[in-house]
Amino acid sequence: MQYFLGVDGGGTGCRLRLSDASGRVLAEVSEGPANISTDLEGTLRNIIAGSQAALKAAGLPPSALERVSAGLGLAGVNISDSALWAGRLPFERARVVTDAWTSTRGALGESDGIVAAIGTGSVFASLRGGHYSQIGGWGFHLGDEGSGAVLGRMRLAATLRGVDGIAPLTPLGRATLADLGGAAALPGFAKDARPADYARLAPALFEDPDDPMAAAVLNTAAEDIAALIERLQEGSPLPVTWTGGLGLLWATRIGQRWPERAACGTALDGAMALAFSLREA
Amino acid sequence: MQYFLGVDGGGTGCRLRLSDASGRVLAEVSEGPANISTDLEGTLRNIIAGSQAALKAAGLPPSALERVSAGLGLAGVNISDSALWAGRLPFERARVVTDAWTSTRGALGESDGIVAAIGTGSVFASLRGGHYSQIGGWGFHLGDEGSGAVLGRMRLAATLRGVDGIAPLTPLGRATLADLGGAAALPGFAKDARPADYARLAPALFEDPDDPMAAAVLNTAAEDIAALIERLQEGSPLPVTWTGGLGLLWATRIGQRWPERAACGTALDGAMALAFSLREA
Numbered sequence: 001m002q003y004f005l006g007v008d009g010g011g012t013g014c015r016l017r018l019s020d021a022s023g024r025v026l027a028e029v030s031e032g033p034a035n036i037s038t039d040l041e042g043t044l045r046n047i048i049a050g051s052q053a054a055l056k057a058a059g060l061p062p063s064a065l066e067r068v069s070a071g072l073g074l075a076g077v078n079i080s081d082s083a084l085w086a087g088r089l090p091f092e093r094a095r096v097v098t099d100a101w102t103s104t105r106g107a108l109g110e111s112d113g114i115v116a117a118i119g120t121g122s123v124f125a126s127l128r129g130g131h132y133s134q135i136g137g138w139g140f141h142l143g144d145e146g147s148g149a150v151l152g153r154m155r156l157a158a159t160l161r162g163v164d165g166i167a168p169l170t171p172l173g174r175a176t177l178a179d180l181g182g183a184a185a186l187p188g189f190a191k192d193a194r195p196a197d198y199a200r201l202a203p204a205l206f207e208d209p210d211d212p213m214a215a216a217v218l219n220t221a222a223e224d225i226a227a228l229i230e231r232l233q234e235g236s237p238l239p240v241t242w243t244g245g246l247g248l249l250w251a252t253r254i255g256q257r258w259p260e261r262a263a264c265g266t267a268l269d270g271a272m273a274l275a276f277s278l279r280e281a
Numbered sequence: 282m283q284y285f286l287g288v289d290g291g292g293t294g295c296r297l298r299l300s301d302a303s304g305r306v307l308a309e310v311s312e313g314p315a316n317i318s319t320d321l322e323g324t325l326r327n328i329i330a331g332s333q334a335a336l337k338a339a340g341l342p343p344s345a346l347e348r349v350s351a352g353l354g355l356a357g358v359n360i361s362d363s364a365l366w367a368g369r370l371p372f373e374r375a376r377v378v379t380d381a382w383t384s385t386r387g388a389l390g391e392s393d394g395i396v397a398a399i400g401t402g403s404v405f406a407s408l409r410g411g412h413y414s415q416i417g418g419w420g421f422h423l424g425d426e427g428s429g430a431v432l433g434r435m436r437l438a439a440t441l442r443g444v445d446g447i448a449p450l451t452p453l454g455r456a457t458l459a460d461l462g463g464a465a466a467l468p469g470f471a472k473d474a475r476p477a478d479y480a481r482l483a484p485a486l487f488e489d490p491d492d493p494m495a496a497a498v499l500n501t502a503a504e505d506i507a508a509l510i511e512r513l514q515e516g517s518p519l520p521v522t523w524t525g526g527l528g529l530l531w532a533t534r535i536g537q538r539w540p541e542r543a544a545c546g547t548a549l550d551g552a553m554a555l556a557f558s559l560r561e562a
């Protein structure tokens with residue numbers, strides 16, 4: 001009997017799903033963090049502990065690990081490095097990819113398409129004839145176009161341009177100042193703010209999209225997002241699937257520019273699909 | 282006999298100059314940091330110690346402090362708070378302003394004008410009929426238009442847009458990747474980089490201004506700078522004085538848009554001018 005394990009690993013925790021060869025789910029468990037780039041040993045430990053917990057929950061002996069094909073989508077993976085340590089995984093077969101790959105595969109299912117994943121950060125990916133491409137996603141300081149963190153920072157910067165008189169200080173700009181304690185408080189906020197702190201400032205832009213400052217920020221970010229999606233379209237249109245905490249807000253605002261398709265599954269579904277791709281011919 | 286003291290206080294140290302009523306310099310000394318917002322007590326201690334050292338170097342007794350008019354330009358000053366502690370200074374008369382004010386006054390001398398101070402950070406100020414205005418300077422995350430830190434970050438972000446294929450990957454972009462260890466290394470650099478780390482990446486843009494990526498970054502930053510200067514011009518042209526580590530590079534690139542004037546002094550000169558403004562009528 002062959003078993004299939006999907007691992008959706010992230011910086012705060014990982015989820016694992018075990019199924020039999022027919023796709024019937026035998027167990028689903030959670031474990032601790034799986035960020036390979038910050039803690040390789042801890043990640044390996046958590047993946048092994050989670051796998052054993054899944055076998056136990058399915059009523060299988062630990063030795064069944066030797067009949068498991070595993071698909072792992074992990075945060076912080078550098079694919080070229082993963083070859084060095086993937087041999088330490090206890091599975092019969094394993095394939096390790098980035099969590100962006102499993103999210104994309106989960107969202108698109110069997111179909112070609114583009115995924116715009118926009119939450120606190122952002123990343124853009126396509127599957128085209130089985131070929132995976134990923135662009136954007138360079139992080140808060142250098143990229144993450146249209147993400148909550150970047151939008152929140154743009155909101156504060158635009159407010160200060162209003163204070164300086166080189167852009168209109170709109171009602172949303174004045175509300176921003178009132179909420180954060182005035183212009184003089186903003187550099188201190190920015191000095192300590194993490195991406196999640198900025199991201200909390202982003203939804204207000206969508207709630208008040210006719211405010212001229214909100215409109216300017218959203219239009220700039222929309223063009224950044226559009227450039228990335230157009231790049232992935234490569235001239236031959238694929239439908240776009242919007243995911244992440246801001247995905248639906250962006251879809252409502254600019255989704256009509258491209259054919260659109262709802263997500264058909266999660267990153268854990270994508271990890272399962274990866275595991276099944278290792279099935280013996 | 283009246284004495285006049287100028288204090289140019291910064292986060293890494295302060296300089297003090299003592300002169301007599303005729304403007305003759307009696308002593309000039311250095312002391313420790315003077316950042317009011319991070320260490321009020323230490324700043325007061327350093328200013329008092331520096332003042333006493335200046336008197337001693339000039340052959341004057343400590344009691345001469347009571348005949349000193351002092352002009353202080355300090356980093357981290359919030360003018361409304363300074364009223365609360367300025368009374369603890371031992372001088373006959375004292376006035377406390379931001380170091381941006383003394384830099385501006387020093388650069389402009391007696392004349393009206395605009396100062397574009399552009400180094401690792403940036404700030405823009407004007408003196409018009411004795412009235413001081415300051416805009417920009419909101420720090421690396423939210424402003425500091427055209428500064429070394431912001432230019433360095435723009436260089437990395439533009440390089441990654443080149444990698445993603447939404448902008449040209451130019452010779453300077455390829456050199457950026459080679460210098461920093463490839464695209465995958467850039468998010469890690471950005472995660473830990475301080476403004477000074479980014480600022481080291483800025484001069485290369487000016488050295489290779491015909492590279493299309495460098496040109497695009499410099500043109501964007503130039504328009505940001507121009508908007509701030511035009512705002513301070515208020516429609517009636519004042520000459521622009523360029524200061525800071527990148528001031529001359531920017532002056533060469535865009536200085537011809539406005540009348541230009543060389544800096545006529547330093548922040549310490551500005552602090553002395555402030556001290557003399559307290560002279561008894």
